[in-house]
Amino acid sequence: MSSIFTDISSSWSLDTSNLTVGAIVAGLIVLFKLAKARRESQGFPLPGPTPLPFVGNALSIRASEPWVTYAEWGSRYGDIFKTRMLSEDTIIIHSEQVAKTLLEHRSSVYSDRPHFAARLPYGWGFHFAWEPYGERWRLQRKVFHQFFREEAALEHRPIQLQKARQLVLDLVNDPDNHRFHIQRHVDSIIMSILYDYELSPGRDHFVELFECGATIAMEGLLPENSAIITTFPFVLNLPTWLPGSRFSRRAALSKECADGMVSAPFEYSRKREADGIASSAMIPSFLRSEKYAKDPSTIQLFKDVAASGFIGGGETSTVSLYSFCLAMLQNLDVQKRAQAEVDEVVGLDRLPNFDDRPHLPYVEAVLRETLRLYPVVPLAVAHATVSDDVFEGYFIPKGSTVVPNIWAMLHNPDVYPEPHSFKPERYFKDGKLDDEVSTSHIGYGFGRRICPGRYTADASIWVAMVTILSTLTVSKALDDKGREIDVDPKFTCGVTSGPLPFPCKIVPRRADFDAEKFSGMMKDI
Numbered sequence: 001m002s003s004i005f006t007d008i009s010s011s012w013s014l015d016t017s018n019l020t021v022g023a024i025v026a027g028l029i030v031l032f033k034l035a036k037a038r039r040e041s042q043g044f045p046l047p048g049p050t051p052l053p054f055v056g057n058a059l060s061i062r063a064s065e066p067w068v069t070y071a072e073w074g075s076r077y078g079d080i081f082k083t084r085m086l087s088e089d090t091i092i093i094h095s096e097q098v099a100k101t102l103l104e105h106r107s108s109v110y111s112d113r114p115h116f117a118a119r120l121p122y123g124w125g126f127h128f129a130w131e132p133y134g135e136r137w138r139l140q141r142k143v144f145h146q147f148f149r150e151e152a153a154l155e156h157r158p159i160q161l162q163k164a165r166q167l168v169l170d171l172v173n174d175p176d177n178h179r180f181h182i183q184r185h186v187d188s189i190i191m192s193i194l195y196d197y198e199l200s201p202g203r204d205h206f207v208e209l210f211e212c213g214a215t216i217a218m219e220g221l222l223p224e225n226s227a228i229i230t231t232f233p234f235v236l237n238l239p240t241w242l243p244g245s246r247f248s249r250r251a252a253l254s255k256e257c258a259d260g261m262v263s264a265p266f267e268y269s270r271k272r273e274a275d276g277i278a279s280s281a282m283i284p285s286f287l288r289s290e291k292y293a294k295d296p297s298t299i300q301l302f303k304d305v306a307a308s309g310f311i312g313g314g315e316t317s318t319v320s321l322y323s324f325c326l327a328m329l330q331n332l333d334v335q336k337r338a339q340a341e342v343d344e345v346v347g348l349d350r351l352p353n354f355d356d357r358p359h360l361p362y363v364e365a366v367l368r369e370t371l372r373l374y375p376v377v378p379l380a381v382a383h384a385t386v387s388d389d390v391f392e393g394y395f396i397p398k399g400s401t402v403v404p405n406i407w408a409m410l411h412n413p414d415v416y417p418e419p420h421s422f423k424p425e426r427y428f429k430d431g432k433l434d435d436e437v438s439t440s441h442i443g444y445g446f447g448r449r450i451c452p453g454r455y456t457a458d459a460s461i462w463v464a465m466v467t468i469l470s471t472l473t474v475s476k477a478l479d480d481k482g483r484e485i486d487v488d489p490k491f492t493c494g495v496t497s498g499p500l501p502f503p504c505k506i507v508p509r510r511a512d513f514d515a516e517k518f519s520g521m522m523k524d525i
């Protein structure tokens with residue numbers, strides 16, 4: 001009897017607790033829906049292409065140039081719209097004006113980064129481009145700023161000048177490997193500034209480490225792969241021997257490379273410092289500061305920031321210079337006019353330097369047009385919101401991924417008539433450079449996340465360009481019958497985009513301009 005009673009009472013109490021739990025859950029759902037409805041009633045949902053079940057809009061996006069698809073959608077749906085990749089929504093900003101309003105004027109809301117599920121498993125916690133908006137990011141940016149802000153970047157000029165001249169010498173000696181020399185030139189600048197490290201001849205082992213880390217990590221950080229990893233996080237934990245375990249295998253390899261690239265060049269600087277070799281580069285300067293250089297968390301901070309600098313600055317500046325070569329090859333008239341300006345201002349007996357810059361407006365316009373026609377980071381780095389927002393009646397929820405389509409902004413025919421043509425003249429009004437026209441600096445992004453390496457990038461690219469213009473001619477390569485090979489450029493697609501290797505001929509502009517004469521001219525630095 002008592003056991004029956006106990007059974008009944010326990011089953012009754014079970015029912016009661018079931019009911020209670022059910023009521024709480026139902027109450028929570030109602031509350032959640034009410035809260036969501038209240039939030040959403042603050043504004044309308046954003047327009048955008050209708051997503052298909054499961055895949056969203058993924059199948060309609062041009063895989064090799066997603067920014068072109070987004071530009072077409074921008075013309076249809078307006079300056080801000082929403083698209084969906086698998087289960088992830090992304091807000092695309094189509095116009096510069098909206099980008100400035102949201103990412104700059106409301107930067108306290110729009111300066112976060114989306115959560116990339118691949119970031120930590122791929123070993124990329126070090127890179128502050130993907131660090132969430134918060135105290136750690138602020139510290140990283142502050143450290144970086146000390147060495148790369150506008151005035152500090154002036155200190156890099158002797159290195160940039162010397163490396164630009166070395167680049168020309170390398171191109172004279174070995175023109176066929178132009179892509180390699182451009183990349184090496186950019187890497188050598190950034191490694192000098194960060195670690196006071198001179199690249200070894202040929203392939204350099206630190207650079208190889210960075211390349212290995214970046215190549216694998218970029219795969220994981222690509223939006224489509226990131227969407228797969230976010231939607232099916234278990235793919236990162238599959239045993240590496242299982243078929244289909246590609247993501248977990250790549251993550252393990254990526255982490256190994258990332259750990260190496262953060263530590264190895266730092267240890268190189270540490271050893272040189274211990275050997276008493278003085279340098280004003282970023283890491284050696286840090287190692288000399290008694291106050292900070294013994295604290296493990298500060299050491300890690302500097303290691304991470306320096307590696308972020310190499311990753312942020314290597315590929316981007318290389319791609320810009322390579323795009324410049326492509327533009328010169330395809331626009332010989334522009335190249336001739338820029339060369340004539342350099343000859344007139346600099347003369348034929350010396351090489352250009354930074355003091356010449358204000359006197360070379362056409363070269364300046366060539367630089368702007370290169371960064372406009374070939375934006376290196378066409379979709380910037382995605383921003384994210386830290387709180388709900390309403391913009392022109394549209395509701396933008398907290399945690400939204402927000403992507404400025406820099407490519408669309410720089411190809412807007414209302415601002416840049418004939419946007420697909422290379423026309424430096426567009427920046428002139430009444431014979432003078434007109435700063436009103438130029439918004440090509442938006443290639444460096446927006447607001448609190450704007451590229452902190454932009455002053456260094458701008459100076460590195462300018463001095464390399466002007467040194468090439470003063471000494472070399474870039475033109476179409478010839479086939480074995482002596483006919484010019486036309487170039488139909490193809491572009492890479494990732495976080496950065498730039499020309500795939502193309503044939504080209506690089507020759508000294510004057511017959512007497514050989515490596516020996518050139519080496520002599522380099523001595524005026």
Ligand code: HEM
Nearest residue numbers: 129312313316317376377380381444445446449451453457
């Ligand atoms: C042509 C050259 C370059 C271009 C076009 C470029 C472009 C960009 C863009 C579009 C962003 C994202 C901005 C945003 O989120 O709105 C960015 C971020 C960044 N760039 Fe650059 N960049 C260049 C060169 C450099 C150089 C030389 C360095 C280092 C010396 C560098 C370091 C960084 C870093 C660390 C970030 C992350 C900033 C953050 O999230 O707070 N970049 N860059």
